Every structure is written in C-alpha cells, then in structure tokens.
Amino acid sequence: MAAVYLEILKEDSRTKARLGKLHTPHGTIETPVFMPVGTQGTVKTMTPEEIKEIGAGMILSNTYHLFLRPGHELVREAGGLHRFMNWDGAILTDSGGFQVFSLGDMRTIREEGVEFRSHIDGSRQFLSPEISMQVQMSLGSDVVMAFDECAPYPCTHTYAKDSLERTTRWLKRCKETLTTTDKQSLFGIVQGGMFEDLRRQSAAEITELDLPGYAIGGLSVGEPKDIMYEVLDYTVPLLPREKPRYLMGVGSPDALIEGVMRGIDMFDCVLPTRIARNGTALTRFGKVIVRNAGSARDFGPIDPSCDCYTCRNYSRAYIRHLLKAEEILGLRLMSIHNLRYLQILMHEVREAIKEDRLPEYREKCFSDYGYE
Ligand SMILES: CNc1nc2cc3c(=O)[nH]c(N)nc3c(CCc3ccccc3)c2[nH]1
Numbered sequence: 151m152a153a154v155y156l157e158i159l160k161e162d163s164r165t166k167a168r169l170g171k172l173h174t175p176h177g178t179i180e181t182p183v184f185m186p187v188g189t190q191g192t193v194k195t196m197t198p199e200e201i202k203e204i205g206a207g208m209i210l211s212n213t214y215h216l217f218l219r220p221g222h223e224l225v226r227e228a229g230g231l232h233r234f235m236n237w238d239g240a241i242l243t244d245s246g247g248f249q250v251f252s253l254g255d256m257r258t259i260r261e262e263g264v265e266f267r268s269h270i271d272g273s274r275q276f277l278s279p280e281i282s283m284q285v286q287m288s289l290g291s292d293v294v295m296a297f298d299e300c301a302p303y304p305c306t307h308t309y310a311k312d313s314l315e316r317t318t319r320w321l322k323r324c325k326e327t328l329t330t331t332d333k334q335s336l337f338g339i340v341q342g343g344m345f346e347d348l349r350r351q352s353a354a355e356i357t358e359l360d361l362p363g364y365a366i367g368g369l370s371v372g373e374p375k376d377i378m379y380e381v382l383d384y385t386v387p388l389l390p391r392e393k394p395r396y397l398m399g400v401g402s403p404d405a406l407i408e409g410v411m412r413g414i415d416m417f418d419c420v421l422p423t424r425i426a427r428n429g430t431a432l433t434r435f436g437k438v439i440v441r442n443a444g445s446a447r448d449f450g451p452i453d454p455s456c457d458c459y460t461c462r463n464y465s466r467a468y469i470r471h472l473l474k475a476e477e478i479l480g481l482r483l484m485s486i487h488n489l490r491y492l493q494i495l496m497h498e499v500r501e502a503i504k505e506d507r508l509p510e511y512r513e514k515c516f517s518d519y520g521y522e
C-alpha cells in the first residue's frame with residue numbers, strides 16, 4: 151500500500167462527491183478536506199496547537215520559499231520540516247513551478263528547468279524536476295507535488311500543448327529522482343489549460359505513471375468560475391476513481407462545494423488567511439468586513455453560529471479596534487476564525503454526503519451566503 155492512500159467510505163448517489171479518509175505517515179485526514187497554506191513553514195500568525203484546535207490535520211508549504219530561505223539543507227539538518235516547525239500532522243509541499251511564475255522575476259523556461267531571480271534578493275536561481283524532488287525529500291513532506299508548469303491564463307492551444315507535454319516529461323524525471331519510498335508520496339498534476347482535448351491528453355499521460363494521487367493544476371488562475379467547473383466536469387472522470395484528487399488553489403466556499411460535487415477530495419487556498427489579515431471574515435451569511443465602521447459598536451461575535459476561540463471570546467467591535475490599531479492580535483483572531491469557518495464548512499459537507507443531502511445543503515449554503 152502506498153505511503154499516502156485514499157480510503158473511500160461512501161460515493162454520493164446524486165453527485166460525484168466522495169466521503170473518504172486520506173491515510174498519510176502523519177495521520178489520517180477525513181475527506182473532502184480543506185488544507186491551510188503555510189507557505190514559509192508557518193500558517194501565518196498561527197501556532198501548530200492552534201492549527202490543530204481549528205481542526206486541520208494537514209497543511210501545505212512551499213518548495214520555492216523554503217529553497218530560497220532558509221534553504222532546504224538547513225531544514226534537513228534541523229530534522230526536516232515537521233521537526234523544524236513543530237508540526238506533527240501531515241504536510242503537502244508544492245513543487246515550486248507555480249511560485250516561480252507567480253513570484254519570481256525574469257524567469258526563463260528551458261527543457262532542463264526554470265531560471266529565475268529570487269523575489270527576496272534578486273539573485274539568479276534555478277529549479278528543475280530533480281532539484282524540486284531533492285528539496286521536498288529534504289523537507290520530509292508526506293505528499294510531494296510534481297514539478298510542473300501552470301500554463302498562464304489565457305494562453306494559446308499551441309502553448310498549452312507544448313507546456314503540458316514538457317510537464318509530462320518533467321513528471322517522469324521527478325519519478326526517476328525519488329527513492330522507492332518517496333515515489334509513494336508523489337502526486338502528478340494534470341495541465342492542458344482550458345482545452346478539453348489537451349486536458350484529456352495530459353490526464354492520459356499523467357495517469358499512465360500509476361501514482362498515489364493526482365492534482366488538477368492550471369485552474370484558479372483568473373478564469374471565470376463557470377469555465378473552471380466545465381474543465382472539472384470533463385477532467386475529473388479521467389482520473390482513477392480510487393486515487394485522491396486534489397484541486398490546486400481552490401478555496402472560496404462556493405467553489406469548495408462545487409468542487410466536492412464534481413469529485414474532488416482535497417483543496418487549498420491562501421484566501422481565508424489572506425483576507426483575514428486585511429480585515430474580512432467569512433461567515434455562513436457572507437463576508438463581513440470587520441474592519442468597516444459598521445462593526446464599531448457591534449458587541450456580538452463575528453458569527454454567532456461559530457464555535458471558534460475568537461467567536462467565543464471577542465466582539466466584532468474589539469477585533470475592529472485591534473485591526474485599526476494594527477495590533478497583531480487582530481490578525482491572529484481573524485485568521486483563527488476564517489480557518490475554523492472553512493473546517494466547519496467541510497465538516498458540514500462531509501455530513502451532508504453521509505446523509506445523502508449534499509444538493510440540498512448546497513442550496514441552503516448558497517442562499518444563506520447570498521450566492522445566486
Ligand atoms: C490560487 N490558484 C492556484 N492555482 C494553482 C495551480 C497550480 C498548478 O497548476 N501547479 C502547481 N504546482 N501549483 C499550483 C497552485 C499552488 C497551490 C499551492 C499553494 C501553496 C502551497 C501548496 C500548493 C495554484 N494555486
């Protein structure tokens with residue numbers, strides 16, 4: 151059995167949703183799951199104990215950032231990323247390709263790999279499938295993402311085709327680089343832009359390698375949501391039923407539910423922690439801009455139905471004051487709430503699958519939230 155594998159407990163009767171358990175060397179995680187992002191070896195403003203308290207069992211981190219700073223050799227000497235950051239849950243690391251393009255400067259793609267300038271000090275850097283695998287093995291991730299190119303949006307059919315074919319060649323180099331044990335942690339990433347024929351080609355090429363899990367990349371890159379859902383409609387069925395499916399970069403409440411209904415098991419997004427730090431809270435009745443004047447004399451919690459530390463102990467008025475005063479506690483209280491909110495949402499989604507009422511749950515969620 152692979153180091154990382156999915157145990158499917160139930161398949162929904164009316165949608166493609168699955169209820170499952172993701173087994174990893176650092177614990178078992180109930181799926182569908184939302185995974186908080188801890189880019190630089192920390193989920194911003196949160197201690198590992200707080201991450202556990204809000205109910206997260208698996209977090210994400212980044213090859214790109216840790217490679218540039220403090221360096222993967224240092225993290226390996228520290229005993230790996232789990233030890234370094236004092237987190238004993240599961241860790242998935244991205245491969246660096248996406249971040250080079252979203253953060254790096256002056257990047258040049260070659261067959262060998264990607265040259266770029268560090269966003270930290272402008273120094274010339276190079277990442278390749280081999281280097282990305284070395285870094286992720288040094289970090290000791292439980293799930294290793296293949297080194298891929300996330301095609302820009304929009305892009306031509308020719309660009310998307312050349313790019314996905316290079317991504318497949320890079321995936322083979324990733325698999326060859328990993329030790330037998332670490333091969334059992336490697337997830338391939340399906341690309342192909344917004345083109346059905348290319349998504350089919352990429353899925354066929356990637357799944358041929360018989361990996362423990364598969365991600366759908368190249369989405370949540372600025373395309374309209376209905377295009378993303380369309381791509382999922384024809385791409386997800388191309389992936390093996392029994393393997394975990396990870397939709398990269400997706401995390402708004404509506405997109406999470408729509409993704410689950412299309413058969414996705416794993417999600418990540420920086421949105422909840424990022425908007426928390428700029429004063430916006432997620433609640434079941436829509437977003438609340440706690441920072442706004444409207445909360446100045448609101449002495450109730452962010453969300454009365456929420457059980458998080460923030461909602462049990464603090465008012466919107468107090469949190470607004472902290473945010474306006476640029477007090478760090480404000481960032482922490484907002485992050486705790488937004489992350490807990492998404493864990494509650496995913497718990498309710500899993501319950502709805504269990505009780506065969508996911509379509510009805512979606513309707514209620516969307517109307518409460520104020521979606522169409
Ligand atoms: C926000 N939208 C978004 N679309 C993405 C597409 C891809 C993609 O096609 N390939 C790879 N490798 N990553 C992607 C990511 C980053 C996800 C992530 C962030 C942080 C930590 C761990 C993982 C994406 N994020």
Ligand SMILES: [Zn+2]
Pocket residue numbers: 452453456457458459460461462486487488490491
């Ligand atoms: Zn709360």
